[in-house]
Amino acid sequence: MRLAVAIELVLCLWAAAGHNPMPHNPPRDEGVSFRAGLPVTGVSNPPSPPSDCLDVAIHGLPIIPTPTTPPNYTPRGWTITDLQVAMDGPAIFLLPHHSKEIGLEASAMDRSSRPLSMAYYPDWVAGELPPERVDFSRYDWLDFAFAMPNARFGLEWDDDDAPRLLSRLVSLAHGSGTMVKLSIGGWTGSRCAFSFCRSASFTNQLQGTSRPP
């Protein structure tokens, strides 16, 4: 099975984030629903970072190199000046405006022979970066975050507007040739169904009759 190479650049700007991972997605009653995690920027459980910390994450290196990995591909260095800050707020996406120069233009090359460009689209950025403002030509794939498994092995949303937001994102993305995955889990969405459930106490949590431990 083909293993693709994905590059994702996410800048975590602590000063802008104000150490609050979800200003647009305030915690809801945990007895009813989970809060979303924030694996995109990693600010959900920071080990006391300094306020001026910049963190650049590169995601999606292949598990095991295979012959399908572009043979001449060398991870290209990125500099802050090469990157365009696409949005402000807790999750700041950096876009490579020089992508055409280095051959990463999403539509310029066959997807089977070049690295894929991907990013998470967490639902709590919708206020600042609605799907209508996303430049889909820069992305092969977007991962909508998050749906969270519940104790009945179903999926729940972390925000009431998430289903409509996902529909808008998929419609616009497909219109531009961008694919969309749904990301299931996240930092606070990995509570139960993935491993096993402490069924009695967890059922109580769902019914709002007790607080989580």
Place this chain on the structure above:
Amino acid sequence: MSTAENRKLFANNILEVYNTYSLDGIDIDWEYPGSVGDSGNTHSPEDTTNFLKFLGVLRATLPISAKISAAAQTIPFLGSDGDPIMDSSPFAALLDWVLIMNYDTWQCEFHAQTISSGSN
């Protein structure tokens, strides 16, 4: 994911959402198999084994065109002994790619100039 019944139920529920929203793939962001993530999470020594079984069920349940990825730490998933598994190839056979959560690796001392000078 601890029983075959649950794995199948979970995969079927994912398929329903996949179809409802005309998705192209599924990313499983389990933080973390075999170790605690957020407080209150459950985990088990059998997590990684069960995760692999689940991915097999999910792969068989979703359309053949669906891409499946997983968020991963900078080390492989933890085995039953608590150490990273030595052979990730069974996962590679089921996943199209992984998203490495490099933001979990904290390097708070570097700045833009460091990135610039070190990457070219």
